[in-house]
Structures are given as structure tokens and as C-alpha cells.
Amino acid sequence: MALAAVMLPPTSSPAKDAGTPPPPAPARQPSVFQKTDTDGDGNIAAAEFQAHRDARFKDMDANSDGVVVTEEYAAFFCGANARADKEAKPARTEETTLFETMDANDNGFVTAPECVVYRIVIFRQLDANGDGKLTPEEFAAGASKRFTAMDADKDNTVAKEEFDAVGVNKERGSRASETNLPVAR
Numbered sequence: 735m736a737l738a739a740v741m742l743p744p745t746s747s748p749a750k751d752a753g754t755p756p757p758p759a760p761a762r763q764p765s766v767f768q769k770t771d772t773d774g775d776g777n778i779a780a781a782e783f784q785a786h787r788d789a790r791f792k793d794m795d796a797n798s799d800g801v802v803v804t805e806e807y808a809a810f811f812c813g814a815n816a817r818a819d820k821e822a823k824p825a826r827t828e829e830t831t832l833f834e835t836m837d838a839n840d841n842g843f844v845t846a847p848e849c850v851v852y853r854i855v856i857f858r859q860l861d862a863n864g865d866g867k868l869t870p871e872e873f874a875a876g877a878s879k880r881f882t883a884m885d886a887d888k889d890n891t892v893a894k895e896e897f898d899a900v901g902v903n904k905e906r907g908s909r910a911s912e913t914n915l916p917v918a919r
């Protein structure tokens with residue numbers, strides 16, 4: 735039940751004549767935002783966010799033992815056979831897009847090893863007690879923090895604008911979505 739107090743008007747006005755228009759986004763795959771906004775009202779309610787996270791946790795827990803280990807976490811995002819490259823530079827989390835964050839050597843491709851290196855960094859952030867296992871509680875706590883960080887106006891929903899304002903959520907064209915990575919070999 736979202737509070738109806740703050741509703742942004744639909745942005746149906748024609749493109750503003752400032753700068754070059756962005757290229758049309760390919761509509762083949764729903765974005766992470768669209769997948770999370772299950773009722774399609776243009777806002778991610780806290781309950782929608784949590785439902786998405788719970789479903790994702792179950793998807794990541796490949797052997798269904800109730801915890802997610804590093805290998806399961808990396809495999810979910812980077813492919814079943816992805817392995818970290820021991821020579822890889824550490825993933826940088828200050829970059830402006832998820833793609834740039836993962837593309838450690840800036841060559842325009844996110845390799846599977848780069849993806850794994852990045853995911854291990856995130857996994858360790860989420861694994862609060864550092865035992866190498868992610869519990870649903872640890873995962874939910876990380877997700878809550880993320881939700882709070884995105885919800886700039888603190889109305890307990892994340893609007894598209896709030897979502898897009900977080901650099902790591904930005905997709906680079908159709909090449910870098912959170913679950914469909916351009917993995918080079």
C-alpha cells in the first residue's frame with residue numbers, strides 16, 4: 735500500500751530541447767527497474783523491492799541449502815563457469831556505471847573474470863559476519879541499505895529518477911544490464 739501523497743506526473747512531454755536526445759533504449763528486455771516494479775506504477779515500493787530480493791536470493795541459492803556462497807553468487811551474475819582472474823585488478827566501486835565498475839582494464843568489455851572479481855567485492859560487503867556464507871538476513875540487510883540509499887526523498891518508494899541517479903544502476907546501452915552481461919572470453 736503505497737502512500738499516494740507524492741505522485742510525480744507522467745513525463746509524457748516531448749523531449750526538452752537541451753543537448754542531444756538520448757538514443758532510444760532497446761525494449762527487448764525489461765530493465766532491472768521494470769522487473770522490480772511489479773505493478774508497473776513507476777515506483778519501486780519497499781515491498782516490491784523486498785519481493786524482488788527474496789526471489790533473487792532463491793535464484794542465487796543454486797543448491798537450495800538456504801545460504802549463498804561466493805561461487806553461487808558469482809555464477810548467478812557471471813555464468814556458471816566464470817572464475818576470478820588472479821591477475822585482475824580489484825574492482826572499482828567508485829565508477830559511474832556498473833559496466834565501468836566491472837570493466838577493470840577499461841577495454842570496453844566485461845570479461846567473466848572481471849565480473850567475478852566485482853561480485854566477490856560485493857559479496858564480501860554483504861557477508862556481514864564474514865563467514866563466506868550469505869544468509870537471507872544478511873542479503874536482506876544489504877538490500878535494505880541499498881533501498882534506503884536510493885530513496886532520496888525518503889517516501890519509502892524508489893522512483894525511476896531516484897533509481898537512475900545511482901550510478902551503478904545505469905546501464906550502458908543494451909550491453910550492461912545487471913543480469914545479462916556482455917561477457918567476453
Ligand SMILES: [Ca+2]
Nearest residue numbers: 771775777779
Ligand atoms: Ca510499483
Ligand SMILES: [Ca+2]
Nearest residue numbers: 795797799801
Ligand atoms: Ca546455497
Ligand SMILES: [Ca+2]
Nearest residue numbers: 861863865867
Ligand atoms: Ca555470513
Ligand SMILES: [Ca+2]
Nearest residue numbers: 885889891892
Ligand atoms: Ca523516494
